[in-house]
Amino acid sequence: MADVKKIATRESYGNALVELGKENPNVVVLDADLAAATKTGVFKKEFPERHIDCGIAECNMVGVGAGLAASGMIPFVSTFAMFAAGRAYEQVRNGVGYPHLNVKIGATHGGISVGEDGATHQCCEDVALMRTIPGMTVIVPSDDVEAKAVVKAAAELDGPVYMRFGRLAVPVINDTADYKFEIGKGTVLREGTDVTIIANGLCVGESLEAAEKLAADGINAKVINMATVKPLDDELVIAAAKETGKVVTVEEHSVIGGLGSAVCDVLSEKAPTPVLKLGVQDVFGHSGPAVALIKEFGLDSEGIYKSVKAFV
Structure with a gap:
């Protein structure tokens, strides 16, 4: 990009x-x-x-x-x-x-x-x-x-x-004629059948790039932009989980209490599904160039691609 x-x-x-x-x-x-x-x-x-x-x-x-x-x-x-x-x-x-x-x-x-x-x-x-x-x-x-x-x-x-x-x-990834934001609603940016990637913030663009790399390996990833963490779009999360059987959440936030936890809250109760949470793994950040840090924490497209491929 x-x-x-x-x-x-x-x-x-x-x-x-x-x-x-x-x-x-x-x-x-x-x-x-x-x-x-x-x-x-x-x-x-x-x-x-x-x-x-x-x-x-x-x-x-x-x-x-x-x-x-x-x-x-x-x-x-x-x-x-x-x-x-x-x-x-x-x-x-x-x-x-x-x-x-x-x-x-x-x-x-x-x-x-x-x-x-x-x-x-x-x-x-x-x-x-x-x-x-x-x-x-x-x-x-x-x-x-x-x-x-x-x-x-x-x-x-x-x-x-x-x-x-x-x-x-x-x-800028949402500059399309049909784009519409609604509080509490997620958006499917890419259809897929093998795994669902649910992301927000800067991780959405990186997830889309990761999905392209996965496609080259024969893995068809569904990508959802979940801007609203609360209230979460429960229906979309459940439907995607049932459709693909595996879910990966990606966020520039701790894996504790953020988007990943919100998704797991819903799925554990209504549609038990294997979930991989990508984000900051219960550690503090540190000083460094922003792009380098995103790569170090595995939140760039390459890091997401490798994690999702191993999970699938």
């Missing part, structure tokens, strides 16, 4: 907020001294009166967002995933989740592709943490097109939403 247009989903987040701001005067954006990195700075430039920089005080920012939501506004609380899901977890749980307020959390720089910032900033636990909060919708878009659609869908949903965006530029 070297010749395919690549855009970081954090860029998509900022651009989508601007478009949303033009459509809805109730949209307000909060940031914690990271507007340049989260890309909410483009919204600030367009709507300075609706952008609030709360400084390096993420917990307080979530509280401000909760207050704005209680006042009828639609706040998009923005910061790195490590701070949004980690540092401010208590405030998200008790101040947003418990009263089920209409706060949208835009968490950028998720996963090991944060790269040189190292383990302290490579949040690979955020999806697991957010999944445990009752009523929280959790979404991990795969590219620019999907990220923009996710922001719009989140604004239209009444209730808290956690959206995870990446730092690394990734291929």
Whole structure:
């Protein structure tokens, strides 16, 4: 996919907020001294009166967002995933989740592709943490097109939403005439009969490339883009598992508590199926070039290809 247009989903987040701001005067954006990195700075430039920089005080920012939501506004609380899901977890749980307020959390720089910032900033636990909060919708878009659609869908949903965006530029794979995003629905990107690969985030593009390599070896892999981790598209997961007999989940997140765990929760109860979970294997990340780290953790197309082939 070297010749395919690549855009970081954090860029998509900022651009989508601007478009949303033009459509809805109730949209307000909060940031914690990271507007340049989260890309909410483009919204600030367009709507300075609706952008609030709360400084390096993420917990307080979530509280401000909760207050704005209680006042009828639609706040998009923005910061790195490590701070949004980690540092401010208590405030998200008790101040947003418990009263089920209409706060949208835009968490950028998720996963090991944060790269040189190292383990302290490579949040690979955020999806697991957010999944445990009752009523929280959790979404991990795969590219620019999907990220923009996710922001719009989140604004239209009444209730808290956690959206995870990446730092690394990734291929645009959903730029098709028939593309449509719907919260709680997965998308079949490739049909297959031998194994199902369920992925989200940057792992979707890599999984599609892996499927091509598997096809060359006579293995027909079904590929599903599962952007919404919660609520999960149970029907699609079960149908795919029954059709192919084996499932592989791929995520730029810990294999504990994320997409893989969500899929296993469903299948263990309703359609027991062998599952291989690819992701960060209960270890911390470390500093290094993003692309090199993705390869090291086996989440590039070659790593996925080898793991799936061995599993099948």
